[in-house]
Amino acid sequence: MTKYVVRRVAQAIPVLFGVTIITYLILALAPGGPESRFANNPRITNEVRERFLKAWGLDQPWPVQYCRWMGFCNPDVENPVVSDAPILDHVPNPAALLGPSGWPNFLPEPISGSSNGVLHGDFGFSVQSGQYVSNMIARAALPTFILAAFALVIWIGIAVLMGVYAAIHRYSFFDQAATVFAYVGFAMPTFWLGIMLIFIFAGPGLNILPAGGMTNTRLSPPFGSEAYWAYFGREPVEAVLDIGKHLILPVFTLVVVNIAGDSRFVRASMLEALNQDYVRTAKAKGLPGRAVTFKHALRNAMLPVLTNIGLEIPFLFTGAIVTETIFSWPGIGNLTIDATRNFDYPVLMGVLLISSTVVVLANLLADVAYAFVDPRIKY
């Protein structure tokens, strides 16, 4: 098992490298670039534009840009910063293991000679805000995790109950109703549902829920800032209730659109299990219906469902782009959309790299979990 996990992690490294190269290449080949932000600004002269390109290294061919982004080579080509200290004499101190951004540095300065880039623990700087991309992602991660975790737990819980119940009572009224609900949920565009919910619950009529955001900005400092945590310490109940209120509509939106597919999946899986020969055997043994359904069938039906859940884990970290945008939720999805709108390529690359890493890890996690629950699988 340990060997298997180590091997899978080792395999993930080239995969992720491949992903970075391909995504970087696609962005590099796409028309426009960070300089497109100036396209409609008449005050930007060509000279300013050139300076901007040079300052960000965008005048270089894409492999060079890629190397710099990764942190293989120094961005300052004219004056490379080469450490004088011989590598072996270098005494590592704890601080040296961290890059200038404060994140873990996989290529400490004396080895690579450069100081920033993915391998140095940061994903470069945002073209838009000039901040470390790592910090921007870190700040957006918590809101996304809160929203996604609530939604995921609720929708998986409901989907499993609904799917299992519908399968046991196949073609019953409940099953038919669940089918209709699933198709409606499937067909309904997220943005439409979100806007309708805002219209109904946050509109002038009812006006009982906030239309967007994560906290009431009149009540508290912006979420994530130091001032906010101070406020949180002072008024924990009020702060939690405030976030809870802001969570209702986006969570509801996510649950409705995602429940559909998952409940159908659970239903199909359960139906398949109920039709298996071993279920007939269990009945022939004289087991009561409950034991047949919930011990013999359910256990088998949950195996594929578990994998499916494993593959939904990345959602906790990558966020829901549409929902976050509609409800102005300050998460990764919103960050992604902002970055795309502003041609903020470093932020976009950072988000993409994080997402692909999480997807690879979640796959691994699902496979490992499968080995625990299915005795037929051994690594």
Place this chain on the structure above:
Amino acid sequence: MTETLSTPAPLGAPPPRDVLLEVRNLRTSFRVLDGVVPAVDGISFSLRRGQTLGIVGESGSGKSVTALTIMRLIDIPPGVIGEGSEVWFDGQELLSIPLGKMRRIRGNDIAMIFQEPLTSLNPVFTIGDQIAEQVQLHLKVSKKEAWDRAIEAIRLVGIPSPERRVKQYPHEMSGGMRQRVMIAMGISCEPKLLIADEPTTALDVTIQAQILELLKTIQQRTRSALLLITHDLGVVAEMVDNVIVMYTGQIVEQGTVDQVLLQPRAPYTMGLIESIPTVEKRGGRLSVITGVVPSPFNLPPACRFEPRCPYRWDLCRRVEPDLYPAGAAGQLARCHLHTPEGEGRRQPALEAHKVNMTAGRAFGKSR
């Protein structure tokens, strides 16, 4: 999933004590989109305690449905049990008792062994778990004792090192081993009746013989009755006292194993036996029954075997044959040859069968 039955018609008298299982006029059909398909169409038979009975037929003849109906494992709907059907087991009529009571009989008094040992065991539980579960359920013993009994059952079916084997999962065993496990599970509560539905069909030929041998010794040792369902006349010859031959949901012939296999009286049985390759028939053409089993939607008007029968005449299209006494005492055949109208045709038909058996000439038209 519903397994309830509509209230049946008033029951007949229970059979005598020494009859363990008596099936009376059993009719099971399935509601499908275009109508109702009869699967078992009015069959009756009985089985004494400790005796063995084989039900032989091609797939679709209703033999498995018969077994599943006895166990009440047919889902209703789509299944429909015909009115007037009765299944008497050990003094009780099974089709009319509450499902809870039926569950106490399943696995306890009647155990069933299925065709596919690969899929009939639950892949996510150890075999010990699966046997002990049944023992604990019916014998109300402690978990420890149930496991001991599981180990004992596994030892009894000839699986080496049972203490180790109980902790294994089905996928860790071969097909033959799994069928042994199924048998161990079947006998774990010492049932009065063991129903084996094609127990060897899914296995290698070499394993088949071992499993049959095992079934036979187990049956003799536990003195339970055995209902063996198979398409294989060879299996029947080895294993049972009495035989029922089924075709399109009806019994076409019944009698002792010697009667049915050596002196078949229904043309369908004759055809089945003629199509078995034997040493005497070597070199000759092996006969086959021409045509196919008729669709249950489109059964022949009178005798259901008529389109394929080499001995048919006009009566066979007009009047449906009943089960008539034929040949030796107790033997029954569903064929007009054994009525006064068929008197003159009977002898030639039997002669033809005899010739086919030795020369391997074609039964009906040769192919």
